[in-house]
Amino acid sequence: MVRLIKNGTYLLRGDKVFEAKDRDSLCDLKGNPVSKGDLNVGEEALDRQKARRQTMAYQILNSHNTSGNPNQLKIRFDALASHDITYVGITQTARASGLKEFPIPYVLTNCHNSLNAVGGTINEDDHVFGLSAAQKYGGIYVPAHQAVIHQYMREMMAGCGRMILGSDSHTRYGALGTMAVGEGGPELVKQLLKKTYDIQYPGVIAIYLQGKPQPGVGPQDVALAVIREVFANGFVKNKVMEFVGPGIENLSVDFRIGVDVMTTETTCLSSIWTTDNKVKEYFGIHGRPEAYAKLEPGEAAYYDGMVIVELDKIKPMIALPFHPSNVYTIEELNQNPYDILSKVEEEGKKQINNPFISFNLTNHIVDGKVMVDQGIVAGCAGGSFENLMDVAAIVNGKSVGNEYLSFSVYPASQPIYLELMKNGAAAQLLAAGANMKTAFCGPCFGAGDTPANGQFSIRHTTRNFPNREGSKPGEGQISSVALMDARSIAATVIHGGCLTSAAEIEFTAPSHDYSFDSGIYQKRVYNGFGNPKPESELKLGPNIADWPAMVALPENLLLKVASVITDPVTTTDELIPSGETSSYRSNPLRLAEFTLSRKDPQYVGRAKAVQVLEKERENLVQAESKQAPAISEALQETIKQVFKVKGFETKDLSDILASTGIGTVIYAIKPGDGSAREQAASCQKVLGGWANISQEYATKRYRSNLINWGMLPFTLENALDKPFSTEDYVFVPGIRQSILDAEETMTAQVISPKGVYELKLELKGLTSDEKEIILKGSLINYYSR
The missing domain is CATH 3.30.499.10 (Aconitase, domain 3)
Known part of the structure; x- marks a missing residue:
């Protein structure tokens, strides 16, 4: 039904698959050795590096890359999309960072808080804000009940060879020839400020479809069958899923879309499909024939692995x-x-x-x-x-x-x-x-x-x-x-x-x-792209609030463990619940009250208690020494944790107060599966969070959200010898200098009621911009410099 090829694979002429057992030997899908000379392609075509460039993913990524380096991508997207629980925060962040107008088409849809049923007027206040932002900055505003975000983007914005970035994790339009990526809001802010989406060139996994679905089998069945095989083992994590093979022609475009949108649940980065006359017909029906182009891999395309999907064997x-x-x-x-x-x-x-x-x-x-x-x-x-x-x-x-x-x-x-x-x-x-x-x-x-x-x-x-x-x-x-x-x-x-x-x-x-009747949209959708009205005023309802001030990364960090989550995977829904909390996403302080409320209800109280101590520390540092108020017993007891650290030379309390920020850290084995919502990270930051410690991060987008809110995405060099508890402190000396020196491994000290021990923490793969964002304390601070 579904099986994985974990070695590299070659796809020849779009339908013949050969597994690369090693650099010099190939075999067919039955495991039979194949001579390169029998493939009717030149030896040069089977050069792995050249064949990697024959994938559709490479062609599209390369055409949107501004770095000049195909391995270190700096992507500029063709369009952006957000809905009504993300566009307020994105616009507010961009505005605080100097936004003048939307430089590319930015679609603001209203399909999440469209009931206007929770929290008084605040949902509709957000919609009014969205329309006023579209008018002021030149955006596209889709009123409530007109379309869910991704259907509008399919119908009106997708196009073959294009790239779209959305602040919703299910931003997937690969079946229409569009590489789409779901990310947290700060990544959209970067695009609005004419910056780039920076990633290493991702792995590309071929999804080879063959056969035809049985009667009664629908797109969700195919998607779930694939998710079952690739989620737990991380086979496509942060990679591009490239759909190829003869089975595609047996699927309608709606069927392909239904499979494609669920690729998010595999934790992949994006997706892309070959296109054909059915896709051409789709764009024609929707009045945009110019959006179609034939997309297919080159004669010999090399993939980092393959998923074979036998459509005829899939059951409901x-x-x-x-x-x-x-x-x-x-x-x-x-x-x-x-x-x-x-x-x-x-x-x-x-x-x-x-x-x-x-x-x-x-x-x-x-x-x-x-x-x-x-x-x-x-x-x-x-x-x-x-x-x-x-x-x-x-x-x-x-x-x-x-x-x-x-x-x-x-x-x-x-x-x-x-x-x-x-x-x-x-x-x-x-x-x-x-x-x-x-x-x-x-x-x-x-x-x-x-x-x-x-x-x-x-x-x-x-x-x-x-x-x-x-x-x-x-x-x-x-x-x-x-x-x-x-x-x-x-x-x-x-x-x-x-x-x-x-x-x-x-x-x-x-x-x-x-x-397709486009007249519905023509009558209701506001399209102001290219025609901003800077004189227009943003309409701010009483629940729409600015982000609180965020400080730069201090020299040292003393982190209180505020939550310990030992589930194999932690979703963003557990970090910040969905549902009725969505109504408060335009108000960072009110939303933060819900952080971990369904997973660890004591987290907010623990975090706030530490935040009080940090605020006291900041006030003491800012005051002149002769006028400094007496230090509270609680802060003294907290700071004294540092004196228990072995090898830390500073013994003066005032030095520690001046150089050591106090905050909280969450430990989770594998956090960040699911939604792209930035609030899973920003709510921790609003409550004084400085870091996460994990074995790995479930998705790139959650790790990016942490970084964009100035939080340290630590991973462990080795598994924990001793489990964390919420009585523990983690002291990270010289963290600021470590980042400036591009150190990827640093020694922290865990101070627990049972004693003090060392912990090796890693910060691997940070780009220069990401380091600067963390040093500044947030993306907002980074762009306000």
Whole structure:
């Protein structure tokens, strides 16, 4: 079904694959040795370095690279995209750094806080701010309910060979020939200030598709099958997934898009697909034929590895709580529901780690069948035209019923909604009892259709992390979400909530052509690109606040361990919860109150207590010595931790006060999976955080967010001999000079109630700009110099 080739591979003429066992020998997919002379390509074509340049990824990255060095990229994107829980902070950061106008098309959509239902007027205040920013700086503003961010970008902004940067992790338009990257807001700020996106040239992994999907199998099934194989082993982490192979021609563009958007859940950097006449037709339908170009690898392209996907062998899948990689076939779950759900229960309880929460999945087994309470098809992954057409065909003439089961569908844009109305599919959905709603991302992150306590929801959305869909462990609330394809969700709905694979039912996929009506956008979207109005005023609601002042990195750091997270992976949803907290993302101080609230509710209190001491230290240093107030007992006791450090020469209290910043650090094994939201890092910084310590970072974007907020992304040289506790301090002497000297390994001291011991910390791969950002204390300070 899906298998990995971990060695380098050559793709010849787009369809023949040969594994490079070593520098001089090749074999075919069956493991048979192959002579280079039998391949009908010259020896020069098989030179690895030259063949690396034959990938589509290389061609696009190189055309956007401004450094002149193909290994150290400085990328300028063609367009930017944000939604209404990120564009306020981005604009405010850029404005504080000298923004005059948006230099490239910047699309501000409103698809996350579009309900305007939490926190008084603050959500709509953000929308008003967004429109005023588009007018002042020359942006493109898409009002609420018009389209989810990624559907608008597909319909109106993607183009073959282009690159787009978005402040949402699911910024993926590879199926349309566009290399798109999801990053934290500060990376968009850099683009708005005419700076660059700086990365080392990434690895490129080929995703080789062959065969044709079976009836009932949809794009989510293919995506989940791939995620299952590549997530845990990090096979494509921070790499580009390049989709190639003869199977692509057997997929519609909507199907390709549905697979592509889920590549984020593999932790890859970006994606790109070969393009063909179906893509050409897509751009023609959307009134942008000039956006099409034929994209394909060169005659002999070399990849750092390959994922072979046999489309005809993939079955309908389900990703059980609490991750998109926790994947089974629906068939195997139905054959053995108790054992599988018991295992998921056990793992989930460890992850939730809350004795007051009753997490139960086996109670959803009734007479040997798995029963669900809710079905949702929504957002950038689920709300496509073809998905909803197939759902309508499956439920046509059936009934959702009038008991606990509920079913809602969300077309991804108003043009899709309009077409479903014109061809009768909307009527079929409504007649069956489905709730049909406007374009909205809420069901994906806990701001819409949140399940009841203890309920089990199946969704064609992008994520099913713990508590993401609205539950609150601190208040005894927990619900469970599984990811499935829209077709199997519809099949389950017409069977009264009994989990059913779409492969088990008979239905004929409708063949309606799609007609795109751009008039909807022409009537509602404000397009001010190239026409800024600097005289316009930004409209700032009472919840929109500037970032607090941030200080430069001190000479030494004394860090109190404020949280210890031992889960194998920590998501950004756990670092800063989604859902109702989204309403406060325009106010850094209020949002910071929610930091780790569902994972470690004591974190904020611990961090604030340390922040009080740092503020006192700063005041003492700024005051003249003869006027300096008496030092508090709490600060004295904290500073005295430094005197326990072996080999640190300074013994004068005033010297330590002047040279040693006091802050907090979070330890997590592998933090940062999931959303690109910068607030996962900025909220720590607002509360006095100076660093994370980890074994590794789950994604590049989270590590970048830490750096852009002036935080140190430490990794451990070796595994911990002793576990951290929240009683520990970590003293990092000479950290500022270490960064100036480009040291990548430094010795810290852990001061615990059990004694003092050394710890080797690493800061590897920092660029010169990243070092300067950390030294300055934040990206805002860096650009305000």
